[in-house]
Amino acid sequence: MTTGGTTGGPLIRLRGVFKVYGSGDSEVRALDGVDLTIERGEFVAVMGPSGSGKSTCMNVLGCLDRPTEGAYYFRGVNLAGTTLDKLALIRRHYLGFVFQGFNLLARTTALENVELPLVYRGLPASERRKLAIKALADVGLQGRELHTPAELSGGQQQRVAIARAMVTDPSLLLADEPTGNLDSSRKLEIMQLLRTLNQERDITIVVVTHERDVANFASRTVTFRDGRIEKDERGAAA
Amino acid sequence: MFASTLVMALREIRRNMLRSVLTTLGIVIGVGAVIMLVTLGQGATEKVTADVAKMGVNMLTVVPGAERRGGASVGAAALTIEDARAIKNQLPSVATVAPSAGRGMLVVYANQNWSTTVTGATNDYFTVRDLKLDAGRVFNEIESQGGTPACILGPTVQKHLFGQQEPLGAALRVGQIACRVIGVTQAKGQNTFGMDQDDFVIIPLATFQRRILGSHDVGAISLSATSDAAIPKVKEQLALLMRERRKLPVGAPDDFSVRDMKEISDTLSSVTGALTALLGAVAAVSLVVGGIGIMNIMLVSVTERTREIGIRLAIGARAHEVLLQFLVEAVMLSLFGGIIGMVLGLAGSYAAGRALNFPFRVMPEIVVIAFAFSFVVGVAFGFFPARRAARLNPIDALRHE
Numbered sequence: 001m002t003t004g005g006t007t008g009g010p011l012i013r014l015r016g017v018f019k020v021y022g023s024g025d026s027e028v029r030a031l032d033g034v035d036l037t038i039e040r041g042e043f044v045a046v047m048g049p050s051g052s053g054k055s056t057c058m059n060v061l062g063c064l065d066r067p068t069e070g071a072y073y074f075r076g077v078n079l080a081g082t083t084l085d086k087l088a089l090i091r092r093h094y095l096g097f098v099f100q101g102f103n104l105l106a107r108t109t110a111l112e113n114v115e116l117p118l119v120y121r122g123l124p125a126s127e128r129r130k131l132a133i134k135a136l137a138d139v140g141l142q143g144r145e146l147h148t149p150a151e152l153s154g155g156q157q158q159r160v161a162i163a164r165a166m167v168t169d170p171s172l173l174l175a176d177e178p179t180g181n182l183d184s185s186r187k188l189e190i191m192q193l194l195r196t197l198n199q200e201r202d203i204t205i206v207v208v209t210h211e212r213d214v215a216n217f218a219s220r221t222v223t224f225r226d227g228r229i230e231k232d233e234r235g236a237a238a
Numbered sequence: 239m240f241a242s243t244l245v246m247a248l249r250e251i252r253r254n255m256l257r258s259v260l261t262t263l264g265i266v267i268g269v270g271a272v273i274m275l276v277t278l279g280q281g282a283t284e285k286v287t288a289d290v291a292k293m294g295v296n297m298l299t300v301v302p303g304a305e306r307r308g309g310a311s312v313g314a315a316a317l318t319i320e321d322a323r324a325i326k327n328q329l330p331s332v333a334t335v336a337p338s339a340g341r342g343m344l345v346v347y348a349n350q351n352w353s354t355t356v357t358g359a360t361n362d363y364f365t366v367r368d369l370k371l372d373a374g375r376v377f378n379e380i381e382s383q384g385g386t387p388a389c390i391l392g393p394t395v396q397k398h399l400f401g402q403q404e405p406l407g408a409a410l411r412v413g414q415i416a417c418r419v420i421g422v423t424q425a426k427g428q429n430t431f432g433m434d435q436d437d438f439v440i441i442p443l444a445t446f447q448r449r450i451l452g453s454h455d456v457g458a459i460s461l462s463a464t465s466d467a468a469i470p471k472v473k474e475q476l477a478l479l480m481r482e483r484r485k486l487p488v489g490a491p492d493d494f495s496v497r498d499m500k501e502i503s504d505t506l507s508s509v510t511g512a513l514t515a516l517l518g519a520v521a522a523v524s525l526v527v528g529g530i531g532i533m534n535i536m537l538v539s540v541t542e543r544t545r546e547i548g549i550r551l552a553i554g555a556r557a558h559e560v561l562l563q564f565l566v567e568a569v570m571l572s573l574f575g576g577i578i579g580m581v582l583g584l585a586g587s588y589a590a591g592r593a594l595n596f597p598f599r600v601m602p603e604i605v606v607i608a609f610a611f612s613f614v615v616g617v618a619f620g621f622f623p624a625r626r627a628a629r630l631n632p633i634d635a636l637r638h639e
């Protein structure tokens with residue numbers, strides 16, 4: 001594709017990544033030298049206290065933001081110096097993102113929100129509709145297709161956002177606290193859904209969470225502290 | 239891709255109905271006001287020009303008394319029928335001479351009466367004043383010499399005294415004179431100053447002098463020159479002749495004045511020109527106000543738009559695709575507003591022109607300018623905030639507040 005990526009090797013490699021906000025006395029190192037490798041097909045949970053740099057790291061991984069310093073290899077290609085337009089194409093073809101604050105289009109139906117990434121992929125309308133309806137059903141929102149975000153609960157909006165992120169069958173799905181607004185049974189449902197996506201569709205998944213039981217769905221847990229990776233534990237998927 | 243961009247732009251317009259309507263309204267007001275005001279101004283100018291032409295452009299009028307601001311002077315000797323004859327016989331470039339005298343009087347028919355201007359005039363008066371008959375005839379030989387009293391009505395008098403009845407042949411009482419109606423003139427409507435030009439009764443000058451005035455005086459002598467170009471010369475010769483006839487010593491000021499329709503016409507044209515310029519300025523202001531309205535709406539919605547652009551970028555839109563969508567949206571709203579404004583402006587000026595009796599004269603260049611200006615404003619303010627947002631990192635666009 002446009003990135004000229006390889007098929008072998010890890011999906012993600014961060015090498016000495018810094019993200020610095022401000023300068024001088026008010027300088028904040030949101031990422032302070034992060035090295036991280038994620039293989040294809042992994043299901044990674046990211047944990048850590050508030051302000052430790054989890055979201056910042058996710059934004060870098062999601063090509064929404066660029067590191068101040070360091071290298072980001074995505075599918076073996078270093079993205080340093082890549083144009084905004086190329087990054088957009090990477091997002092379009094390989095990435096799905098679930099935001100901490102949903103980021104759905106206001107006054108737009110759930111169906112249209114979920115269809116939107118497919119529009120930019122150039123799918124015909126009938127196919128878009130079919131896939132979007134299916135994705136909404138997968139997150140348990142059948143019958144809510146024509147509701148706008150204002151007519152949905154926080155948990156339902158979260159699920160629309162998840163449906164939008166997975167409808168394109170991305171190589172990498174990044175979710176920043178996707179279960180933050182859900183009750184525990186919904187939470188388990190969503191995590192089970194993510195695990196199914198991971199196991200059956202071979203989608204690499206990175207999930208930020210504060211909760212141990214949510215992290216237990218993952219095959220690996222990375223813990224951040226003060227912009228650095230403090231712990232990186234493998235195994236013990238429930 | 240373009241088709242889906244079009245669909246998306248349409249969807250955006252519908253989704254942000256209020257914003258869309260307000261933007262369109264700004265453009266409608268800008269374009270509409272400019273077109274309407276300038277078109278009306280143009281119509282007014284043409285109307286004035288045409289009115290002056292109706293009064294007779296190559297016409298001169300001599301009246302007694304020096305020209306003076308704020309009313310006629312007193313004590314100047316009246317003009318006489320002999321003055322008129324002398325002008326006719328001695329000035330070569332004069333085509334027609336029409337002495338006349340007038341007075342406000344009550345005219346009565348059956349149980350109806352109407353206060354109007356009664357003018358004593360010869361048949362030449364109709365030529366010089368460009369008065370045409372709608373019905374009937376002008377005075378015959380006997381009537382002209384003061385025989386059987388006859389009169390010709392202006393349409394206003396006819397309407398008030400006769401309504402639907404046939405006026406020709408009816409007996410009308412003009413002061414103490416009973417006279418037969420022999421004609422009705424064509425309507426001229428109001429003049430530039432809003433005066434009814436159809437409110438008069440004309441009787442033969444001889445009858446007027448004998449039965450009403452009791453003298454051989456005339457109030458004014460109107461004359462037409464053989465051509466427009468001859469007017470300055472005629473004016474000069476006329477002044478000399480009148481000074482001679484009135485035996486004014488060298489150096490004494492004129493005790494009469496010569497009114498030149500062309501002068502009046504030129505003055506009026508410059509006045510209406512100023513009027514058009516003024517309307518144009520008002521129109522320009524409304525264009526700017528409309529533009530500022532659009533600007534405001536767009537700037538107020540910048541936060542929302544920036545976040546939306548961030549969302550679209552985050553899920554895989556390329557900057558130029560998002561921009562194309564916003565451009566299409568802005569172009570559609572501006573075009574739509576421009577067309578509505580144009581239609582309303584033209585319809586409004588047509589209707590107002592009808593009501594005010596102005597001709598409908600569209601100035602295509604103004605239509606184009608108004609349209610282009612609003613279009614540029616609408617597109618620029620829809621497009622440039624979007625362009626700035628689309629050049630950000632998606633995360634910065636998403637965090638915009």
Ligand SMILES: Nc1ncnc2c1ncn2[C@@H]1O[C@H](COP(=O)(O)OP(=O)(O)OP(=O)(O)O)[C@@H](O)[C@H]1O
Nearest residue numbers: 021022028029030049050051052053054055056057
């Ligand atoms: N745009 C920004 N400008 C300045 N500082 C920022 C910005 N974004 C994040 N930071 C800072 O970077 C640090 C890391 O923030 P980040 O959002 O990555 O934390 P987090 O781990 O996601 O926290 P939480 O669990 O509360 O979401 C914080 O100290 C934050 O204040």
Ligand SMILES: [Mg+2]
Nearest residue numbers: 054055100176
């Ligand atoms: Mg966070």
